[in-house]
Amino acid sequence: MPKFHHLEYEPSPPLKAAESDLKPSTVSTFNLTVDQLNALRAKAAANSSGTKYSSYNILAAHIWRCSTVVINEK
Structure with a gap:
């Protein structure tokens, strides 16, 4: 018998978020x-x-830079 709680044997949390948690x-x-x-x-x-x-790498950096500009403008 285990003498303490084993988190690894707990069921996994659901992967689907509640509708209210979803962002567009x-x-x-x-x-x-x-x-x-x-x-x-x-x-x-x-x-x-x-x-x-x-x-x-060039495209990833460019997309990252563009997306951060958009986020900062909001």
């Missing part, structure tokens, strides 16, 4: 051209000390 969200799809990606790559290279970034 927006989903957007956008396409970037090779020229736009190269412009972002050049901007990243100008702000770094020789570090090379992947396309994923």
